[in-house]
Amino acid sequence: YEQVIKASHCFNLLDARGAISVTERQRYILRVRTLARSIAQSYVAARAKLGFPMAEPHLRDEVLAQLKAQVEAEAKAQNTEESK
The missing domain is CATH 1.20.58.180 (Class II aaRS and biotin synthetases; domain 2)
Structure with a gap:
């Protein structure tokens, strides 16, 4: 920074x-x-x-779920490109 x-x-x-x-x-x-x-x-x-230790629990869970979904979507897109 x-x-x-x-x-x-x-x-x-x-x-x-x-x-x-x-x-x-x-x-x-x-x-x-x-x-x-x-x-x-x-x-x-x-x-x-x-695991965002200082975040409020409801925000932490929401953000971690979004990040997990993003990683899964990127992996799926990469697999789709590789299979072409």
């Missing part, structure tokens, strides 16, 4: 100084966004592995 904040701050400094072109600006934004998304996904996966 701290690395995303640093990357975003560095980007803002470079952008404010006009040190990056329009094309580079888009690439930097995409890289920071990709980094933030990866970190968020890793965090959710880590909390799911622990």
Whole structure:
């Protein structure tokens, strides 16, 4: 998380100084966004592995059921693609 904040701050400094072109600006934004998304996904996966211990029981059960359904759907889609 701290690395995303640093990357975003560095980007803002470079952008404010006009040190990056329009094309580079888009690439930097995409890289920071990709980094933030990866970190968020890793965090959710880590909390799911622990079973969301700090969540309220009804929310925890609902989210775990949704994640389980999502994993099963992805596995089913992958099996369908492999059988083609």
